[in-house]
Amino acid sequence: MGITLEEVERRWEEVRAGVSAGDESLAGEVVLVLRPVVGRICKAAAGPGVEVDDLVQEVLDRFLHRVETIEHGLLGWLRQTARNLVAEHHRRRKTQGQHAVRLATYQQSQQPSRIAEATLRETGAALRRLPAEQRALIVTRFIEGKPLREIAASTGSSISTCTRRIQDALDQLVSVMPSELQAYAGQEDTIEPAALDTAELRLFRDRDDLHAAAQFVSTASRSGSHEHGALPGRELIRVGVLVSHYATTVPQYQGFFQSFDQGVATLGNLSDPRIELVAVVEPDSLVRPNIEAVIRDYAVLGGMLDVTNTEDLKSLDLIHLGDTFAILPAALDAICEAVRSGVGLYNEAWLGSVVPGYTDRRVLDLLLTDRAGSYHVPEGHDLPRPGTVLREHPLIPGLAKGTKLTVGGCGPVYATKPDAVTIIKQDGYYQSNTYLDRGTVRGTIPVLVAGTLGRGRVVSLNQNTPEPIATHPALRGHFMSHVYSWLTRRC
Numbered sequence: 001m002g003i004t005l006e007e008v009e010r011r012w013e014e015v016r017a018g019v020s021a022g023d024e025s026l027a028g029e030v031v032l033v034l035r036p037v038v039g040r041i042c043k044a045a046a047g048p049g050v051e052v053d054d055l056v057q058e059v060l061d062r063f064l065h066r067v068e069t070i071e072h073g074l075l076g077w078l079r080q081t082a083r084n085l086v087a088e089h090h091r092r093r094k095t096q097g098q099h100a101v102r103l104a105t106y107q108q109s110q111q112p113s114r115i116a117e118a119t120l121r122e123t124g125a126a127l128r129r130l131p132a133e134q135r136a137l138i139v140t141r142f143i144e145g146k147p148l149r150e151i152a153a154s155t156g157s158s159i160s161t162c163t164r165r166i167q168d169a170l171d172q173l174v175s176v177m178p179s180e181l182q183a184y185a186g187q188e189d190t191i192e193p194a195a196l197d198t199a200e201l202r203l204f205r206d207r208d209d210l211h212a213a214a215q216f217v218s219t220a221s222r223s224g225s226h227e228h229g230a231l232p233g234r235e236l237i238r239v240g241v242l243v244s245h246y247a248t249t250v251p252q253y254q255g256f257f258q259s260f261d262q263g264v265a266t267l268g269n270l271s272d273p274r275i276e277l278v279a280v281v282e283p284d285s286l287v288r289p290n291i292e293a294v295i296r297d298y299a300v301l302g303g304m305l306d307v308t309n310t311e312d313l314k315s316l317d318l319i320h321l322g323d324t325f326a327i328l329p330a331a332l333d334a335i336c337e338a339v340r341s342g343v344g345l346y347n348e349a350w351l352g353s354v355v356p357g358y359t360d361r362r363v364l365d366l367l368l369t370d371r372a373g374s375y376h377v378p379e380g381h382d383l384p385r386p387g388t389v390l391r392e393h394p395l396i397p398g399l400a401k402g403t404k405l406t407v408g409g410c411g412p413v414y415a416t417k418p419d420a421v422t423i424i425k426q427d428g429y430y431q432s433n434t435y436l437d438r439g440t441v442r443g444t445i446p447v448l449v450a451g452t453l454g455r456g457r458v459v460s461l462n463q464n465t466p467e468p469i470a471t472h473p474a475l476r477g478h479f480m481s482h483v484y485s486w487l488t489r490r491c
Contacts, residue, residue: 003029005037009074020068022381028251031060034078041079045086054288055085057248061257129176134169141166163299237484240280240305240316241267242324242331243294250326250355260290263322266348266466266480267298275484276302278316282328283308310334318344318487323464326355332362339366340454344487347460350374353412358441367460368451372414373432373441382464385409386427387447393423394486395450395459398474405469411445411462420451420458424469450486457487 008015008030018026038059042052059081063070070077127135140146152162247258267277277300285291294300305312308330313319319335332352339345345366352363358372377383387407389399405424413430416422424447431442448469449460461469461483470479 003033005033008033012072012074016067016070019064027064027256031064031251031257034060034063037075038078038082041082042086045079045082053249054245054290055082057257058085058260058290061248061259064256126173126176130169130172134165134172137166137169138173163296236276237274237488238276238278238302238315238317239320239484240278240313240318241298241300241320242280242307242322243285243291243300244282244307244324244327245285245288245291246282246328247324247326248290252325252354258323258325261294261298263324264294264298264300266320266322267300275481278302279304280307280313280316280319281305282331307331308334310337313338314341314343316343318346318484320346320348321351322348323350325350325353327352329356332356332360332366336362336365336453339456339458342455344456344484345453345458346483346487347458348466349411349462349464358412365453366458367412367414368416368420368449368453368458369414370417371441372412374434375411375413375430375432375445376434377409378433382408382410387424387468388427389424390422393421393450395423395448395482396469396472396475396479397482399472405447405472407447407468408463408465410464411447413441413443413445415443416446416449416451420449422446422449424448457489459483459487 003015003026015026015030019030035056038056039052042055042059046052046055059078062081063078127138130138137151140151151166155162157165241264243260244263245260247263248260249257251257277298279295279300279302281291281304283306295304305315307313308328310333313334316338319338321335335345347366351366352358352360353372353374356363358364358374364370364372377385384406385408387405389396389401389403389405391401392399407424407426409426411426413432422444426445426447429443430445432440445462446460447462449458449462451458463469466479469475470477472479475482
């Protein structure tokens, strides 16, 4: 018998304790009760014309992650959280609208030569007025064309921090430009090197293809103008990263909902300048503010592709699937076909384990197995367990056979197909223990698996995070670079 909203409120201390302790049945019931309530709250807070599905999901996600801190006044907490998220949504929409107005103004202009001539003269003067650090960032990013990851690595900062500093530099550049040119800053004007007579730019005087120092978030335009996987004079690995809205709408095993950045969190550790990240999204999902925020925060700036379009996916070197408990059938079809055609696949943890589930042939093919089940540590989520390196492999150079590791305890239970190899596994044997497949599968938990599907290479990392492997001293923080390099070698 299901719980009611009145019971949740009356028995709040009991409910809070149960959900906090990981009672998956109770958490699922509570979420089902709260969803329509949160929906009404979000609609009232957002007003007409605002899509509330994402807001509802975000409120419920915060509720489940912060339930221990809600001592009383559950409905009041939900209302305040919804109001905060609506305010954040409107701030993002305002920023996006301002950018769209500037872009439309530029695109509709019928006098590009006048703009370019003025920009040639004024941008050079504006650059000279910037602090040296901001000037260097603009020159490095937009004149030299270095990738964000390379700049971040050279400055000892994260990708998101580097992105913010560059945006700050561009904002400062706009502020010191004449007002009649400010509307065009941030667009794709062309600057000839002769007009930029600062010392930093003199070595570029003989080039005629420099782009505007004020160009921002335009890497998508270059992806279609070069041969697959490369830029002139530089090897480039185009990685399609799934940024899923659908995955956030389906409850996981314990009633929790996947956050919007859960599937891309690994990207925060990337620093290889050869990597260009391309957002792979479900149709029409970019209009959702949380998707846009993830793409921006993780600097997935190499363009955007439809995850259900096979031909789009075939243009990539490899596909990166982070934690993705639920995935659309059409997306699975397209991914499987793209991999079979030769696109590499990095599959992290729980792909399709809840929807469509481990009975789905496509999910099993991408896991390189014929049968799988889910195991969660009963004593607490992902508590550490011992693991062992079974064989040396290019994915983990420097890690010898027999090396002992500490790995996350949760993971899928399965045996790989004969033509796949288990490189690292958890010690011991387990049986599936979630409500979806309790007791139906017994075996080991393979931590790191490599193999092929058709012409494409596949790596499955059955961990919630690559940190247990990536942080090993032998790999010196380059685990993901090894993975990407191996995956891009065609079979």
